[in-house]
Amino acid sequence: MEDVAFLYIKWCVVTGSHHADDQSEAAKYEETHRVLTDAKLLNELHWSAELGVFSDYGNHTDRVHLVRKTFQSGQPGQPPVTRTVRVTKQKPKLRYVEAFGYVSLFPFLLQVLRPDSPQLSQILSDLKAEDVLWTRYGLRSLSKRDPLYMKRNTAHDPPYWRGQIWINMNFLAVRALKHYSEIDGPYAGLAKELYDELRNNLVKNLYKEYKRTGYLWENYSDVNGQGRGCHPFTGWSALVVLMMSEQY
DSSP: OOOHHHHHHHHHHHHOOOOHHHHHHHHHHHHHHHHHTOHHHHHHHHEETTTTEEOOEEEEOOOEEEEEEEEOOSSTTOOOEEEEEEEESSOOEEEEOOOOBHHHHHHHHTTOSOTTOHHHHHHHHHHTOTTTTEETTEEBSBOTTSTTTTOOSBTTBOOSSSSOBOHHHHHHHHHHHHHHHSSSSTTHHHHHHHHHHHHHHHHHHHHHHHHHHSSOOSEEOTTTOOEESSSSOOSGGGGHHHHHHTOO
16 A cells, blocks of 8 residues: 555645645755755855865864774683774864765766866866776775775775765766766866766776676776676666766
8 A cells, every 4th residue: 555645745746736834845945955056155164275175074083993902801701802993093173074085076966066166177187086086997986095995994894985986976977077068168178078988987897797797786896897795786887878878
């Protein structure tokens, strides 16, 4: 039996009916959209001129390491227990998070930036740096320069979004590059160059891996392009079909 709320939404869509509460909710979404697309506010809150990137701001440290420590069991006659634990070697403080990865690209990925924005110029330049995000297989999720690149989060939590190539985010990247290559602006030529190369890298690698393994994968290695994680994964990895047909 279908959920009552879902049936109500379908009824509203089909009949065009609206309630005062619906209009109130719509106004909230409109205001949220206005705030999130305010370029001035975005720059004030998240652009770090020192780092040259969009960044989160908050209590942060990247001086975190996993170390082996021995603990007394607390039980008489029981031997000590050795565990891998996370140790913070520098106290977090309020600052811009220095990590450069997918999270730094969202104003570009969602096409919030103006086509003549100097921040867009910086992002496009950074995209092609091979020691940052660029690989022959797609954009990696975290800069190769970052201290946390391909580092475990805990003993039982291996690297996941710390370097691997994710197709959902790369789809947004080629989509944004296509957008900025087709509108008037000083960076349209560079956007077109990056679009052609990134799209080719992604399609070629996914086809290669599909031929090699018979599967689409959850994510892909930034070192050799090999499929990683779950398979078969025809969720966001199936976005490659839209890239091939250039339907964005």
